[in-house]
Amino acid sequence: MRSSLIATAALIAAFQAWGQQAGGGVRYKWVDEHGLPHYSDSLSADALRFGYDVISDQGGVVRHVDRPPTAQERAEQQRQAAAQAAARRAAEAERRNELQLLAAYPTEAAFRRAQKDRLDSIDQEIETTRINLRNQEKTLADLLARAGDLEHAKQPVPAALSDRIAEQRNVVATQRDALQRVQEARATAERQAAVDLARYRALQAVQAPAEAASAGHP
Structure with a gap:
């Protein structure tokens, strides 16, 4: 828990420093679990938790940062990545077999x-x-x-x-x-x-x- 808080604090500090370098007009927008939007001149733990937009002083979205994936989402991403890798290997093996077949019987x-x-x-x-x-x-x-x-x-x-x-x-x-x-x-x-x-x-x-x-x- 302590390490998680330290990591969150470090992220907040880093993004705030980035915001200061980018210009004083930078603001942050995020939407909470109730669908309510929030705006702030500083990056909060909630913004990191829900994902946020970096807003310029003209009101445009400079960039969007997704929320961190949950453990279940990470597991699903890993499952999909493994399935895609297996499909690629199977396709490569099939192609090798096809080339070997054509080489054996021209x-x-x-x-x-x-x-x-x-x-x-x-x-x-x-x-x-x-x-x-x-x-x-x-x-x-x-x-x-x-x-x-x-x-x-x-x-x-x-x-x-x-x-x-x-x-x-x-x-x-x-x-x-x-x-x-x-x-x-x-x-x-x-x-x-x-x-x-x-x-x-x-x-x-x-x-x-x-x-x-x-x-x-x-």
């Missing part, structure tokens, strides 16, 4: 080849998963056939065979889920490829004129 043909390679890789994974599923389904069919032959011969199905059939059913179900996931990933990748191609074309449309202008003005 032509649309190169970009489309890279996209095709990625989709082909997923297609290969789908085919491998489908082959594995067929093999597991065949194994399950063989086990079921063995159990069916025993039942047809009026013989009990061994517990080990029943357990093996149950396990193989789970293997087949897991493999079917894996195939579905990779097929869904393929569909998602194809949709994303269309989005990425449109974005690439938009970047090229902006970059090409810039490069042409740069080439024409070394």
Whole structure:
């Protein structure tokens, strides 16, 4: 509290000295919390607290001094500054990524080849998963056939065979889920490829004129 009073007194003294240097006609105007205007030849603590105008002897406003921000306002200002800084960093990072993309794929043909390679890789994974599923389904069919032959011969199905059939059913179900996931990933990748191609074309449309202008003005 003592340090705050000392700081306020120092501010008042400094602004009063400035007023004396600027001329004897300088006055101060401020509006209190009730909206009432106040005028004074000297700078008061209330003027500093509410913010004030410096008035010349002709009645014009020489300059305006805002009131000090509250703790809540300072926190909000800091929050906004941090958000703006984060937005700038994100925009800069996105621009770097765009430039790297254009450098890696200077032509649309190169970009489309890279996209095709990625989709082909997923297609290969789908085919491998489908082959594995067929093999597991065949194994399950063989086990079921063995159990069916025993039942047809009026013989009990061994517990080990029943357990093996149950396990193989789970293997087949897991493999079917894996195939579905990779097929869904393929569909998602194809949709994303269309989005990425449109974005690439938009970047090229902006970059090409810039490069042409740069080439024409070394």
